Amino acid sequence: MRAAKLTAPETIELFDEPMIREPEAGEARVRVKAVGICGTDLHIFKGERSDVALPRVMGHELSGIVESVGSGVTHIKEGDHVVFDPVVSCGICKVCRSGHANVCADVKCFGVQMDGGFQDYIVVEAAKLYRIPEEIPFEEAALAEPFSVAANILTRTAATKEDRIVILGAGTIGLAILQAAKGMGASVLISDVEDTKLAIAKKFGADVTVNSKTEDLAGKAEEFAPGGADVLIDAVGIAPLTEQTVNLAAPTARVAVIGFDGKPMQLQPVVITKKELTLVGSRMNNGMFPKVVEWLESGCLDTAGMVTKSYPAEEIQQAFTDTLSDAASTVKTVIRF
Ligand SMILES: [Zn+2]
Ligand SMILES: [Zn+2]
Missing domain, CATH: 3.90.180.10 (Medium-chain alcohol dehydrogenases, catalytic domain)
Structure with missing residues (x-):
């Protein structure tokens, strides 16, 4: 072999x-x-x-x-x-x-x-x-494995179809979260620095795509979800983007942290306190394969x-x-x- x-x-x-x-x-x-x-x-x-x-x-x-x-x-x-x-x-x-x-x-x-x-x-x-x-x-x-990571993130952030979800990064994980979130009926804004990735995100049903290199992400996010988004995910997993998600959050929003970045990030505790934010880590997946197999069987994923x-x-x-x-x-x- x-x-x-x-x-x-x-x-x-x-x-x-x-x-x-x-x-x-x-x-x-x-x-x-x-x-x-x-x-x-x-x-x-x-x-x-x-x-x-x-x-x-x-x-x-x-x-x-x-x-x-x-x-x-x-x-x-x-x-x-x-x-x-x-x-x-x-x-x-x-x-x-x-x-x-x-x-x-x-x-x-x-x-x-x-x-x-x-x-x-x-x-x-x-x-x-x-x-x-x-x-x-x-x-x-x-x-199935990257989709299990997406399923874990949506479970950890208790995302529902009422939620306005902001995803930073349209790589495999960002796009997998997008598909799963659209599958449940949520609204999604996704950003990236590559237009090719954003075009794919559009095809997968993203409500708003933002090129964060050439467009004003904070402004677009505010238009998409006035007052802040309900669920935010830094799907690239680096300190500066995780910082950004916290600042784009609505009161009582859930923020997923999935990075393996060892660098420190700067967060003002007051932002988390005032909005009663929930920061949740999400690592690989915890028993999400049955759900993913259901998704695969239903044909809801592209x-x-x-x-x-x-x-x-x-x-x-x-x-x-x-x-x-x-x-x-x-x-x-x-x-x-
Ligand atoms: Zn993987
Ligand atoms: Zn153990």
């Missing part, structure tokens, strides 16, 4: 490896069919993640076919098309037992702290696999519109360099296995 490994920063090599082990009780072996390249993968590729040991098989956004299952597995069987929730936690600590496994102190993600999907086969805990209809192309099904380009496994190195150099116009690059 083939396994694509990051052997050094910016170098992915395709190896011919012995077949991966048989699944044990409660596990399944999956024939990987498609894997999305995530922002996290790009950071690791560039050597920006000191917590990732090399060589590493990256990739956590995957779809595939169940090849075999271990004993005790009944919800999926050989031949099923599946998507995979890559979040792994200890399952026994207080945080896990209280239902917040995605923020367990020992939480790990496939393809980051452990080998992931950029290989022909993977063995995983069967409970993390969710069956999808066979009509859904694998490349599009690989988007998953095809999210896939910019797909490459065969042999061209994975090229796929990464193209994705980095075409960042302005790339929503999602998918690798086919």
Whole structure:
């Protein structure tokens, strides 16, 4: 079987490896069919993640076919098309037992702290696999993971169809949140610095798109939601944008913080106090796959519109360099296995 490994920063090599082990009780072996390249993968590729040991098989956004299952597995069987929730936690600590496994102190993600999907086969805990209809192309099904991140953010911010939602950043996550929010009937303003991304956002139903480089975001946001927006999300995840979301918030608004930015941000406590804002963190996803599979089945998402380009496994190195150099116009690059 083939396994694509990051052997050094910016170098992915395709190896011919012995077949991966048989699944044990409660596990399944999956024939990987498609894997999305995530922002996290790009950071690791560039050597920006000191917590990732090399060589590493990256990739956590995957779809595939169940090849075999271990004993005790009944919800999926050989031949099923599946998507995979890559979040792994200890399952026994207080945080896990209280239902917040995605923020367990020992939480790990496939393809980051452990080998992931950029290989022909993977063995995983069967409970993390969710069956999808066979009509859904694998490349599009690989988007289940970013949509689970969007679902988590909308859950954490308790977004409803009455809400006016402001999303800063029309990358994969921003666009996934947009689609999910429009699906529930909310109004959405989305901003970005790339017109190509904003054109896609329009196609996905954004009520207002703003190029924050050439237009007045605060003015447009005030027009869109006089007095401030109800839900605000910095979908880029950097300190200056998170600061901005707080300033665009209406009284009692919910602000999602999803960045992994280690730089400090400057917030005046008085702004949060006066408006009784709620700042909520949102990390990966916590049990959101059933909801995402429902979305995929209902056909309410434009998953095809999210896939910019797909490459065969042999061209994975090229796929990464193209994705980095075409960042302005790339929503999602998918690798086919
Ligand atoms: Zn991802
Ligand atoms: Zn735990």
